[in-house]
Amino acid sequence: MIIETLYTHFLKCTTVCTDTRKIEKDCLFFALRGDKFNGNKFAGQALESGAKYCVVDEKEYAVDARYILVEDVLDTLQHLATYHRAQLKIPILALTGSNGKTTTKELIHAVLSKKYTTTATQGNLNNHIGVPLTLLQMNERTEIGIVEMGANHPKEIELLCSIALPDYGLITNFGKAHLEGFGSLDGVIKAKSELYDYLTKHQKIIFVNDNDPIQVKQTLNSPKVFKFGMLTSTGATLELIKSQPYVTLNYNGTEVKSQLAGTYNFNNIAVAIAVGSYFEVNHEAIINAIEQYTPTSNRSQILHKKSNTVIMDAYNANPTSMLAALENFKQLLQENKMVFLGDMFELGQTAESEHQGIVDYLETHPLGQAYLIGKNFYKTEVNTDAILKFETFEDLKAYLRRTKIENAFLLIKGSRGMALERILEIL
Template sequence: MNFKSPNFTLGLFCYFYFMNMESLYAHFLECTTVCTDTRKIEKDCIFFALKGDNFDGNKFAEQAIASGAKYCVIDDKNYKLDARYLVVEDTLKALQDLATYHRTKLNISILALTGSNGKTTTKELLNAVLTKKYHTSATLGNLNNHIGVPLTLLQMHQDIELGIVEMGANHPKEIESLCKIARPDYGLITNFGKAHLEGFGSVEGVVKAKSELYDFLKEHEKTIFVNEDDPLQIKQIADYPHVYKFGSSKWSDAKLELLKSQPYVSLTFNTTVINSKLAGSYNFNNIAVAIAVGAYFEVNKEDIINAIETYTPTNNRSQILEKGSNKIIMDAYNANPTSMLAALENFKQLQQDHKILFLGDMFELGDTAKIEHQFIVDYLEKNNLGTAHLIGKNFYQTTTKKNNILKFETFDDLKSNLNSDELQHSFLLIKGSRGMALERILDLL
């Protein structure tokens, strides 16, 4: 070995100058938790100074220490004031590598899930079922991206037996990257739909990108859970042996059938009737996934039933609320063309005299935005679901000849023109992308 070569000298410099993973992990173990936001610093946490388009976390390192952080991980040596500042080459990569390193130290199995719709609800149902038998840890909220997944892994500890990791993506290769970080042992895809078309380009692009989870699991000979009634999913796992199938077929490993979806989803699990508190037939698959996975992991059948029947949706996801004389389906957690159409189909089936809709723009559709929003308007014209209030720039640019389809470019426009006296003794559907924040409509009733 040439000890005088430039490559050796640079490598030696990097090894001693930058924090190596074993040393960084030792510092991590001294801390209570991981933080990436100085507004949420917890005492004795380890702070990662991440960078964004409009900020440099290194500039907040001193503030993090002053607020109670035990260590700060930075990638600009100019901000190193003392031994509490740990210098790495790249803070984001260090966070991700640390998460993977921690994951390898834990003697646990990881169940990963992704999909176009229903990820968060499915994750919560899975956790409700699996926690009946195992010590579980699941993604908090929607921390499902290149930062959220590492944070999810780093909050797991040795007592955990099964980790549930939600994975989101809006561009190709993101799921592949998240799989390399989390290294799942099991996985499932809720569905393939028209979501994030701006990044994926088409539904075919969605299928290919989401299936990166299946690709990882197949490469490492891990187990896949799949809905046997979904031909797109069956196509993706053709001839793969390590598959646990659920669906309506008598040959399914877990036989599940939808009984009704009004007002809530009821289904059978191997002839046993289960009554949920989730509205809409689109939630049947989310429930079915949780039941099937629970059966695979040998959770007691009565415990599975109890977990499903006592689960109550929160955070604007398929909630049925009452306010005054009105009953409301609050589904404003997020929206894309697939989930929007599913919500409308479900609302159409409701046997109610006076129905009103509040629909907000669907984001991240790229060049297809105009077509997809017009498709929803065309659906409303063909199906009389009641008075529809469409909110947002995309819906505002659509065309309609119906007097019962009202368009508002902004939420303030809706607020200024809405006659709350007309919103009495009605059944409402509120659905839109998260950025529309349509839960504000509740304050107008």
């Protein structure tokens, strides 16, 4: 089926869905396949649940006119998203980076929404499936689209750019994330910079933090750059005032008090202010958006659990973000501090050295009692009683059941797979 014909079917539907557990009435269902599932088998169930049409790529399942047979469902989903994006004729801003993507995306969304009707990536649906779904959620009311792009291998950002066709873009930072797929920090820089490559080639605008030498270097040959930060005399000029415990900054002479914990969030806020400034959002509206934004989903949240205060930053972790969190925690003027750190995933051959590096940091920068959880941390060499290791979460749980933690200031940080938010249930 040609994409134009499929598009007429799409316009008759209320939304797009890929999960039969989340079917909405009159949606367009895409029967995606994975290593452990075949969406074609669930197409009939999707129709029974209220879907208007089902896109399938196995002929035996296309039994009537409600089934749309294509060569490859995923490829069709991506092409339909690009076609739809072209019909909308709206500016699309894409962002990627090693750390802070989702928080930055939400901050940008909050700022731009003060002036425009915006549609942004939901949650972290930022891969080769999530990006098309985000684009297909945009409609004639959308004035600006915000698309988060994630990657753990080379050429993935390049693919996502070819789908979303962004007009603007930014990279939050370059850090030691997904080293299993990228191989090294240089590999990370090269892969993430595929966004810069696309924007430069098509003479689109790049937002650059001029406090980040890698960003500056990677965009030297880019014809259209909007700079921001503490060094620039153009765009938004920003200065960090404090982060005890929330980030407070100076924005062109005005003090802005955020609800985000961690010095590292200064750059995330700076990006959102720069984007808002470029798109001529009112100065006061930008400040209101930043100050009203409340973090969720275990991202830089400050929570209170009985007598304890917790910095909950357990949505994800890599060596760069974990060290940044520890550096911030070290600076906080609190008593009875403790850290709970979970394994960092997708580090490949560097896993052993990177986890040992965190332990070495803790030994040279004591932050109170430290609890390390996971198989990688369990293998590290520890030379102090101030660091306790637990191979599994259940081991930590058993220890905490017989140990009282009261009136403490805690940092909880780990990869998503560690699910360290479970510690709150014990506390």
